[in-house]
Amino acid sequence: MTEQERxxxxxxxxxxxxxxxxxxxxxxxxxxxxxxxxEGMTFTRGExxxxxxxxxxxxxxxx
Numbered sequence: 001m002t003e004q005e006r007x008x009x010x011x012x013x014x015x016x017x018x019x020x021x022x023x024x025x026x027x028x029x030x031x032x033x034x035x036x037x038x039e040g041m042t043f044t045r046g047e048x049x050x051x052x053x054x055x056x057x058x059x060x061x062x063x
Contacts, residue, residue, distance in 0.1 A: 009061045011037075019044050020058045028052065 011026040021042045027034050035050050045055040 007061065009058055012058055014058070014062065015042070018055075020055050028054070028057075 008026060008028065011024050012020045012022050014020055019042050022037050022039055025039050026037045028037055030052050035052065037049070037054065041049075043049060043054040043058070045053065045059065047053070047055070
């Protein structure tokens with residue numbers, strides 16, 4: 001499996017408090033733009049990063 005084929009969720013770890021932390025730099029596509037999430041960034045559901053609720057997105061991907 002190439003890096004592009006790996007599920008994005010593999011680049012994050014879910015913390016006991018429900019937040020998500022990136023374990024490596026990750027591009028995230030949203031519509032016609034791509035944002036880069038840096039290693040070590042933590043996301044909380046309901047707190048968007050560049051207009052994207054990353055934690056909500058990852059929660060959906062983890063189901």
